[in-house]
Amino acid sequence: MHMADALLSPAVGATMWAGSMAAIGYSCKKLKENIDNKTIPLMGIMGAFIFAAQMINFTIPGTGSSGHIGGGMILTVILGPYAAFLAIASVLMVQALFFADGGLLALGCNIWNMGIFPCFIAYPLIYKLIAGDGKNARRISIAAIVSVLIALQLGAFSVVLETLLSGKSELPFGTFVLLMQPIHLAIGLVEGIITAGIISYVKKVRPEILQASNTLRPLDAGISIKNVLVVLVILAVITGGALSWFASTHPDGLEWSIEKVTGKGELEEATQGIAPALKDIQEKTAFLPDYGFKPAVKEEPKENEAPAWPGIEAGTSVAGIVGGAIVLMFILFIGFGIRLFKK
């Protein structure tokens, strides 16, 4: 479910970075308020644990294919939302750097999608609600499964939104949602069952670990549902506001400035290309009309779009190919040159 740099526009990337960084800062501040000195090493090492656990594969029942876990919910249940959020953010960062999972720019999105939802939404709003005081094993299992499911659904939906807002992919909103949500329903079910299994195992073998996280750390108790909702609403407003500002004034983030410099704007035609009849629907359904989410409705024959594509004239593209080839050869040449020179 990792978002990738290449699918992102700078605007979306930057906004999500800002949002995630703010959440990290806020969590650090909250954690500092009543920190137990043990927490710092514990967070780091738990992060490493999740990282290692994600690398073990298992056979998904009924399918024969193999999967691995995300582990966000386990961390949250053990460490409490703030510490867990930081640990998840760290894991994602290590993955971005060492495995290039997603990438650095998409890191903001990934932290948001896989950290915020389990820690600050699914945990306080769902897990805590269902699990109650954490004494009833059955309730804990149900809580784990449901909360993981919901966190993953939200995360997947968020990926869809980010991708579409970035406008690099042509996938229509509806199709994309239909692709992502059911897949993550299945993933979430498996992950939820695993999470429940691990929590109940820990509860059986070392109950004091779970108790510690239930009672000793006031962090869990400290999160009130009201606060969560307020923060969420604020964040949503800020994010939405920032995104729509970017999207409306700057067709593709920095692109507006290119238009000025090079004079080749490229996006107007996207809106023109869609038949006027559809334009109406589109303006009603898409919240960022400028971006022209291509509606899933496809009665419109494709040929209509073709002439509306004046983007690159023939001469330019040939020059591009020739120039590109030369540039690449030049770069390769430099690479080999330095290598030879060094030997």
Next chain:
Amino acid sequence: MTFDEKYYNIGFLDQLAYKNTFVHRLDPRAKLIVTLLFLFTVVSFSKYEIAALLPFFLYPMLLMTIGEIPFMFIFKKVVFVSPFAVFIGIFNPLLDSGQVFIFSGLTISAGWLSFFSILIKFTLTVSTALLLVATTSFPGVCHALRQLGVPSLFVSQLLFLYRYIFVLMEETMCIVRARNMRSYGERGKDIRIFVRIVGILFIRTVERAERIYYAMLSRGFQGDMPSLKRFHIKTGDIVFALSVAVFLYFFRFYPATQILGRFVQGVFS
């Protein structure tokens, strides 16, 4: 990839970071900022752009050669993580069928253009991110983050994460080996055993965290991780950062590839 392969892979990348070349010696802050700038510049190109992206390969290429990072290693990693981008991108040619003339007789659909653009951006961003750790080391990146104002609590636990990834992965690798050895095929890999293994790992991790905490206490830990001021910005770092910035600016706003192409065409016709 099997567990072993993943483990060795990350270990290798980590080893590279401890080389001693010009690139490795640059200040981590400079490299981090430059990398972020680079990424922003690359993704800021329009979705149909291809030619103008190509000059940007110069930056990873230089890092790789001067930093003595094996090309094939980075290349393989890039290929390995590509599926998601390819999966999403491949819909472009199917859905965006506007035609683009290349030259007379040859047209391709705009979707293909944007698909290739995604692939190029993907290669550029992923390889640069990998090269950042490969030439800076993870602790280096962490220290840079701290100096750039990321809360030290976050950075401290990030450093713990880095330190114990290798320890825990090795431990996990042993358990996975033990499982696989007595599994005789797929039988032993079902989900219940997975849950058990993760459960055991979890408990051992908590116990380990406890021991580590003891070790920290025994050396006077009182809640704040001490940090050494290790990096001083040198002229070399500033020159590096500025020249990359100029490079990025130039190729971002000046269609150099097109112009070069036109020029060459002109010479030949």
Next chain:
Amino acid sequence: MSHHIVEFKNVSFLYPDGTEALRDISFRITHGESVGIIGANGAGKSTLLLHINGYLMPTSGTVNIGDLYLTRQTRQEIRRKVGVVFQNPDDQLFMPTVYEDVAFGPLNLGMDETAVRERVEYALNLVSGLELQNKPPHHLSCGQKSAVAIASVIAVEPDILAMDEPAANLDPRSRRLLINLLKTFEHSKIIASHDLDLIMDVCHRCIVIKEGTVVADGPVMEILTNKKLLEENHLELPLSLQRR
């Protein structure tokens, strides 16, 4: 009985990160032999053991177990013939109870419940661990864990037993029990250890490894009394041969 043979021919192994852990290793262990593998830290002992049951595949050279060449196709079969006990028993006991852990291998071999029960009881009995069967592994002492780890490997009735540092962290009594246990097995045995006294007690033959190559191979007493050879390999005389 050619099927109990372990033969390495010019085996080299590179870890993907470039570490050359084995270089051109050749040796042949025949049926019923018990062989000690010794060498400095990082000499390649553990890496070698991981080849014996195909966990790692040689980068070049061939490994021959019984009548099978080690390939991706044969390695499942080879794993049935070779049981490997790792250094840390904690890494090996991952099922909820001792019984289930020992039964894990036989069950995966597709045996039925009664046959499995027999196997488990036989194996646990051998290490005198029958009364532990319902305990969860994390409540066992170090020595008991080692014993169970061995039982869980014996339960699949391997023809060849390979062990990596079997006595680390055991108190002297448990170590002695382990030595006696090992002596009673009639399997082919390959034991990697820094505990030269244990090697001397259990093995008849000894292979010295240095930086991934075999530097000596011969009767255990000959090698473990060769002071010069030992010192070159970061080893020293077995403590019981060091007179005070």
Next chain:
Amino acid sequence: MSHHIVEFKNVSFLYPDGTEALRDISFRITHGESVGIIGANGAGKSTLLLHINGYLMPTSGTVNIGDLYLTRQTRQEIRRKVGVVFQNPDDQLFMPTVYEDVAFGPLNLGMDETAVRERVEYALNLVSGLELQNKPPHHLSCGQKSAVAIASVIAVEPDILAMDEPAANLDPRSRRLLINLLKTFEHSKIIASHDLDLIMDVCHRCIVIKEGTVVADGPVMEILTNKKLLEENHLELPLSLQRR
């Protein structure tokens, strides 16, 4: 010099799950002594060491380090006096590079950067690990890790050094180097180990623990040659005293 004294008086300790790990333990170690703690697996050695610098607080009884009684208030101070090296060096090297790790203690003592550098270099030099300083711990060998772990404790200049199983997993040469290193310290030393030969080489006095109580306490040679006592405690003669 009363400040190097370690005194346990009727110390008992119960783990939260009810395990009675120490029962009524009393002993007194004076300045400059080097004491071995031996006993079966699970006898309570590690638990005892954890009391010496106050990670665990006795359930009843008193622990006296130098002129301080161990309480929640004094334990920070006591930790400066007592350096503990645990069994697994990986649990102790928690910083990203060797240098930072060894500097961790001195920095926490509030020393300035130049003084810290001096300390670190002194300590690393002592264990001949100076050239490792920029490496991350996971690139070190077993023996190197042990050495650095010791350096990081020495850098705080403790009056008393306590070690739990310092030589496990080391090859004989690294073990020998460690023994020589330990012999050169003039600190008070307390070493818990199953390696009786190491205890015999390094310590002058030996305390035998059984099920959480002291069953013998005396000169090392007296205890380590008392076959009956040793056997009752799951131990045996040091290997170098076992003639073949």
